[in-house]
Amino acid sequence: MFQKLNLPEYSLKIKKTKKGILVxxxxxxxxxxxxxxxxxxxxxxxxxxxxxxxxxxxxxxxxQLKIFNLVKRTDIVLYDKxxxxxxxxxxxxxxxxxxxxxxxxxxxxxxxxxxxxxxxTNGINHYCCKPDYKTGTYEFLKDIPNYEALT
Numbered sequence: 001m002f003q004k005l006n007l008p009e010y011s012l013k014i015k016k017t018k019k020g021i022l023v024x025x026x027x028x029x030x031x032x033x034x035x036x037x038x039x040x041x042x043x044x045x046x047x048x049x050x051x052x053x054x055x056x057x058x059x060x061x062x063x064q065l066k067i068f069n070l071v072k073r074t075d076i077v078l079y080d081k082x083x084x085x086x087x088x089x090x091x092x093x094x095x096x097x098x099x100x101x102x103x104x105x106x107x108x109x110x111x112x113x114x115x116x117x118x119x120x121t122n123g124i125n126h127y128c129c130k131p132d133y134k135t136g137t138y139e140f141l142k143d144i145p146n147y148e149a150l151t
Contacts, residue, residue, distance in 0.1 A: 004124075005040075005043065005094060005123040005124060006123065006124050006125070006126065007043050007044065007047050007123055008046075008047060008050070008051065010043055010046040010047075010050070012024065012039075012042050012043070012046075013031075014034070015031060019033065020033050020034070021033070021034045022034060023038060023039065023042050025042060025045075025061060026042075026045065026046075026049075026056065027045060027056065027059050027060065027061045028061050028062075035093070036093035036094060036095065037091055037092060037093045037096075039123075040091045040092065040093065040094065040121065040122065040123040041061070041075050041076065041091040043123065044076065044089060044091055044121055044123070045059065045061070045076060048076070048078070048089075048144075052144060052145070052146050052147055053146055053147045053148065054078055054087075054147045055147065058078055058079045058080070058081070058086075059076060059077070059078055059079075060076070060077045060079065061075070061076055061077075062074070062075065063077045065109060065112045065113075066112075072108075072109060074088050074089075074090070074109050074113075075089050075090050075091040076088070076089035076091065077089070077113070077115075078147075078150075080150075080151070081151075085113035085114070085115045086115060086116050086117065086150055087115055087116065087117045087118070087119060087150070088106060088109055088110055088113060088115045088117075088118050088119070089118075089119040089120075089121065090102060090105060090106040090109070090118075090119070090120045090121075091121055091122070091123075092120070092121070092122040093122060093123075094122050094123045094124055095122075096122050097122070098120055098121075098122055098125050098127060102120050103118075103120060103127075106118050106120055110131065114131075114133065115131070116130065116131075116150065117129070117130055117141075117145065117150070118130075118131065118138075119144060126144060127140065128140070128141045128143070128144045128145070129141065
């Protein structure tokens with residue numbers, strides 16, 4: 001752990017290599033280089049699966065998208081059973097304060113997806129909002145919804 005987080009503790013599979021310290025990503029099914037942001041992403045995946053009951057098979061990590069000819073990647077995407085994007089999650093390192101810039105980033109990503117919910121986390125603070133596409137506004141929720149509430 002890099003600092004005290006606002007997430008349950010999960011034991012991540014870690015291994016040391018010549019390239020550095022790697023963490024096992026249960027979604028991509030491979031080891032990836034750990035960084036403060038990657039640690040948050042991995043812990044948040046476990047949180048969504050274990051606490052919020054999001055189906056592992058409907059989650060994707062680092063989904064590629066194009067925004068104005070720029071290739072970007074979302075941190076975590078939850079699809080619904082029909083293959084539409086239901087939730088987009090943007091993860092930041094614990095030292096990164098969640099700012100308007102962070103919300104602007106996820107809103108840009110969402111231009112491609114039109115997700116039902118957007119989540120931003122740095123492992124300490126978690127924000128979840130529901131976009132209203134008719135009015136162009138966002139309703140911020142007190143808690144991250146369980147998977148059951150999304151369906």
